[in-house]
Amino acid sequence: MKYTTLILLLIVIISTLFISYSHSVEYDEDEFEGVEHTHSHNHQTNENNMADDAGSGSGEQEVASSSGEQAAQDNTNKLPKWRTQSNWYMEIAFVIFIAGYVVNYFIGKKTNQALVSLWGQKARSLFVRNFSFLGDSNQFTIIKVDPNTYNFTCSGRVNCYGAQVSINLKKRQDLFTQLMDLASFAEPDRIKIDVALTKGECDTVIFAITKAKALKKFKADNNDLHLFASKIDNQGALSSAYAVMGDTDCLPSVFLKPEFVNILNSNERLFESLHLTDHSSINPTKFNKTLSFVFRLPKISDMDKLMELIAMAIDFIDVVANCELPKASKAKAEKLREKERQEVFKAQQQERVEAAQRAKIEKAKKEREAISKLTPEEQRKRDEKDHKQQLKKRSKSQRVVIG
Amino acid sequence: MNKDPRRQATAGFEMHPQLSQQEREAQNLDVWSLLCFLSAFMGIFLKYRVLVWVSLVCCCASLANMKTADSGLRAMTSSVTLSVMGLFMAYLGSHQIPLLLVPVIGGKSDSC
Numbered sequence: 001m002k003y004t005t006l007i008l009l010l011i012v013i014i015s016t017l018f019i020s021y022s023h024s025v026e027y028d029e030d031e032f033e034g035v036e037h038t039h040s041h042n043h044q045t046n047e048n049n050m051a052d053d054a055g056s057g058s059g060e061q062e063v064a065s066s067s068g069e070q071a072a073q074d075n076t077n078k079l080p081k082w083r084t085q086s087n088w089y090m091e092i093a094f095v096i097f098i099a100g101y102v103v104n105y106f107i108g109k110k111t112n113q114a115l116v117s118l119w120g121q122k123a124r125s126l127f128v129r130n131f132s133f134l135g136d137s138n139q140f141t142i143i144k145v146d147p148n149t150y151n152f153t154c155s156g157r158v159n160c161y162g163a164q165v166s167i168n169l170k171k172r173q174d175l176f177t178q179l180m181d182l183a184s185f186a187e188p189d190r191i192k193i194d195v196a197l198t199k200g201e202c203d204t205v206i207f208a209i210t211k212a213k214a215l216k217k218f219k220a221d222n223n224d225l226h227l228f229a230s231k232i233d234n235q236g237a238l239s240s241a242y243a244v245m246g247d248t249d250c251l252p253s254v255f256l257k258p259e260f261v262n263i264l265n266s267n268e269r270l271f272e273s274l275h276l277t278d279h280s281s282i283n284p285t286k287f288n289k290t291l292s293f294v295f296r297l298p299k300i301s302d303m304d305k306l307m308e309l310i311a312m313a314i315d316f317i318d319v320v321a322n323c324e325l326p327k328a329s330k331a332k333a334e335k336l337r338e339k340e341r342q343e344v345f346k347a348q349q350q351e352r353v354e355a356a357q358r359a360k361i362e363k364a365k366k367e368r369e370a371i372s373k374l375t376p377e378e379q380r381k382r383d384e385k386d387h388k389q390q391l392k393k394r395s396k397s398q399r400v401v402i403g
Numbered sequence: 404m405n406k407d408p409r410r411q412a413t414a415g416f417e418m419h420p421q422l423s424q425q426e427r428e429a430q431n432l433d434v435w436s437l438l439c440f441l442s443a444f445m446g447i448f449l450k451y452r453v454l455v456w457v458s459l460v461c462c463c464a465s466l467a468n469m470k471t472a473d474s475g476l477r478a479m480t481s482s483v484t485l486s487v488m489g490l491f492m493a494y495l496g497s498h499q500i501p502l503l504l505v506p507v508i509g510g511k512s513d514s515c
Binding site: 090091094098101105129130132133144146155156157159161162164171173174175176194196282286318 | 408412417418420453456459460463464467468472
């Protein structure tokens with residue numbers, strides 16, 4: 001480790017020296033053959049002047065002045081660039097931009113922090129009522145991942161192992177994102193609640209609600225929906241702005257209680273998606289069954305509406321745990337999963353067969369290469385050995401026991 | 404529903420799996436830092452001052468979007484040092500660095 005650092009340091013020093021040296025040499029004459037350069041041009045002009053002067057016989061004074069100009073030009077070239085530069089527009093522009101970036105960074109960072117702390121103040125009582133352990137030290141600590149991402153975990157609740165709240169805000173600290181936001185290209189502020197559910201009655205269920213416009217993307221992003229779920233047209237009193245998906249048709253009537261439908265219909269602008277699955281991709285080895293909600297973070301004045309949605313999300317944990325699926329739906333869901341398991345098994349078997357074939361071909365290739373490298377004498381010996389082995393095998397298989 | 408839903412907490416609850424250092428680095432690929440390095444090197448070698456300034460802007464963006472867990476001195480210094488070195492070399496070197504690289508087509512100037 002020590003040597004690597006030393007070598008790296010040496011490389012840096014050498015490259016720096018090389019760069020400095022390459023800058024001290026203006027250019028290679030051979031490399032720019034046939035190309036006019038200001039310096040050589042000056043030389044040539046001076047020489048021409050001198051020749052003209054000598055031809056006209058105008059005297060030594062002008063020759064002296066031209067050599068003086070030459071010396072001045074040489075001195076100018078030796079000066080640092082900043083002393084010979086005529087305008088500073090580019091530099092001023094960049095300095096202003098960087099200063100703007102720095103100022104925006106502090107303002108954006110502070111705005112994001114204010115938004116998160118306001119959300120924390122509003123949501124604290126709700127989480128305290130529902131979870132026994134908040135944050136990483138039971139003090140409702142929201143952890144900052146970067147200036148626009150904040151995480152908060154909580155555990156100790158019936159029907160779930162715990163939940164993680166991720167607040168993904170706009171990159172307000174980044175001036176480029178702010179500029180994109182002006183053109184409405186930036187991502188909105190989002191809050192995602194992931195709940196790891198304990199095993200219960202509804203172990204085989206995939207159910208999702210999203211905005212009808214975003215259905216295609218949502219399906220493409222979630223492989224489980226792509227494999228098992230289909231769009232359910234009968235979505236009851238739920239607004240047509242939403243699209244409901246599930247592995248069985250009875251799910252909307254089981255999960256969508258009238259109070260939830262009312263909350264969803266009145267907060268269309270803030271709700272983005274609900275995703276209940278037993279094929280979770282968040283942490284499949286530890287938590288198979290998860291419930292995820294994505295909401296948009298509203299303006300500070302509308303924060304109470306978001307609290308309504310978060311309370312609904314927490315209540316939904318109990319609804320999922322206490323739900324009872326009709327037997328036919330359960331059987332259908334099981335059948336779907338069995339089919340998928342068989343397909344996965346088939347694919348794995350196919351892969352294993354292909355891998356074995358590849359290994360066999362590779363082995364034969366290596367053997368052929370080894371034989372081609374042998375001397376004629378060695379090859380003859382090897383052939384003899386093979387022949388003997390084959391004879392031995394044949395004699396064993398063709399042996400007939402008499403008596 | 405009126406019952407207290409709280410139960411004893413499971414110790415060290417983590418929703419997402421713990422990632423290895425390599426996985427984390429692959430996930431948090433810093434595009435701004437990469438751009439900073441690229442433009443700084445191009446600026447230094449091609450003697451193109453605009454690129455050196457662009458590298459400084461990229462360096463600022465990289466620092467602004469840095470993850471809290473990665474914000475070590477090492478990560479900060481590498482990009483900052485390179486872009487500042489580029490600036491020093493562009494303005495304090497005793498040589499001519501063109502403001503813009505003008506493509507030079509062979510042939511002598513008519514003024515000679």
